[in-house]
Amino acid sequence: MDRGAVRRRLALGTAVLTVSGLLAVAAPDTAEAAASxxxxxxxxxxxxxxxxxxxxxxxxxxxxxxxxxxxxxxxxxxxxxxxxxxxxxxxxxxxxxxxxxxxxxxxxxxxxxxxxxxxxxxxxxxxx
The missing domain is CATH 2.60.40 (Immunoglobulin-like)
Structure with a gap:
């Protein structure tokens, strides 16, 4: 695998983790209750x-x-x-x-x- 492919995968992984973290922080309490x-x-x-x-x-x-x-x-x-x-x-x-x-x-x-x-x-x- 070349360096460009590795960089793209790392960038995609970082973006997914960042978005999921932001969604977890912004979720309302009712969603937390239902998700339990x-x-x-x-x-x-x-x-x-x-x-x-x-x-x-x-x-x-x-x-x-x-x-x-x-x-x-x-x-x-x-x-x-x-x-x-x-x-x-x-x-x-x-x-x-x-x-x-x-x-x-x-x-x-x-x-x-x-x-x-x-x-x-x-x-x-x-x-x-």
Whole structure:
């Protein structure tokens, strides 16, 4: 490989790293919350004070609760339970999101819950 080809590849690699770094810095918090779960979004459960984003990848289901207005710390929680299993819950005082929490559901139904302050949502059995 000649020196010109090596220089072009190094320049391209540097450009890709620079652009990806800039995108990571400029990304909003909601994108960060959604990116914390692997897989695709299969449901969004909105409620008065926030929303729960439900993701699925393979046999795993993941959920994140995000407030409608991030900022001041407040009590938040998110929970996921596969039918026949125990719920996995994250509860605490957060500013931007609760979770992610993940369960292996396989082909089973799941129940998802979320709470931000005084508002909450429960899905019932979904993804059956």
């Amino acid at each position: 779960c692997a897989g695709r979004v299969v449901r969004t459960l909105p409620f008065a004070t926030g929303s729960v984003s439900v993701h699925r990848r393979g046999g795993y289901v993941c959920a994140v609760t995000a407030p409608a207005h991030p900022g001041a710390g407040r009590t938040m929680s998110v929970g996921v339970q596969a039918r026949g299993g125990r719920p996995v819950v994250d509860t605490g005082t957060y500013e931007d999101r609760a979770g992610p929490v993940t369960v292996h559901a396989g082909q089973r139904c799941v129940r998802v819950t979320g709470r931000v302050g005084g508002g909450s949502v429960g899905s019932g059995w979904i993804l059956c």
